[in-house]
Amino acid sequence: xxxxxxxxxxxxxxxxxxxxxxxxxxxxxxxxxxxxxxxxxxxxxxxxxxxxxxxxxxxxxxxxxxxxxxxxxxxxxxxxxxxxxxxxxxxxxxxxxxxxxxxxxxxxxxxxxxxxxxxxxxxxxxxxxxxxxxxxxxxxxxxxxxxxx
Numbered sequence: 401x402x403x404x405x406x407x408x409x410x411x412x413x414x415x416x417x418x419x420x421x422x423x424x425x426x427x428x429x430x431x432x433x434x435x436x437x438x439x440x441x442x443x444x445x446x447x448x449x450x451x452x453x454x455x456x457x458x459x460x461x462x463x464x465x466x467x468x469x470x471x472x473x474x475x476x477x478x479x480x481x482x483x484x485x486x487x488x489x490x491x492x493x494x495x496x497x498x499x500x501x502x503x504x505x506x507x508x509x510x511x512x513x514x515x516x517x518x519x520x521x522x523x524x525x526x527x528x529x530x531x532x533x534x535x536x537x538x539x540x541x542x543x544x545x546x547x548x549x
Contacts, residue, residue, distance in 0.1 A: 404529045407504040408537045412544045414493045417501045418474045420544045421491055424451055424466065430539040433457055447471045455484060485509050505537060 410417050420426055422445055428434045436454035449468040454461060464483025471477050479489045487509030494502040507529075 402510065402529060403506065403508045404533050405504065405506045406530065406533045406537050407502055408541050409496065410501045410503055410541050410544050411499075412501060413499050414474050414495050414501045416547070417493055417503055417540075417544050420547065421493075421503065421540055422473070422477060424453070426540075426543065427453060429543055430536045435461075445471060445477070453483075481509070483512075485511055503537060503540065505533060507533060 424437045424440050424445070427437050433455050434453050435456050437451060438454075439451035441449060445468050447468055447470060449471075451466050453464050453466065455464060462484045464481055464485065467480045467482075469478045469480050469488070475493055477491045481487050481489065487507060490506040490508075492502075492504045494504070496502055509529075
């Protein structure tokens with residue numbers, strides 16, 4: 401498995417950051433490869449919640465399932481991914497002075513075999529997993545900071 405970690409300071413309190421990052425329906429805003437998210441309960445996430453994402457990449461489409469393994473609202477979550485990529489996504493929020501929040505993600509992942517998996521793995525390797533994850537966290541930062549205005 402490969403591991404990537406990124407963090408970003410967001411000019412908003414943890415509650416505002418959590419409202420954005422703990423809503424999987426925002427994933428297409430952060431990652432243009434995700435074209436849909438289905439199965440998220442109206443009541444939001446909790447431990448054991450499962451949902452699906454639709455992913456498009458170079459003309460191919462695939463689905464991935466996600467299951468919330470750990471959930472401490474406003475502080476931490478751990479989500480298991482199964483599909484083209486297997487792994488876990490961990491998210492931490494740390495309150496900072498001045499009403500700011502440090503958002504941190506840790507992604508532990510492995511691409512499955514097959515032609516699409518090999519193609520996706522090569523693309524991630526070429527672009528750099530850290531660069532891709534950094535783009536996502538910066539999109540989250542923009543969404544949070546723009547939602548308060």
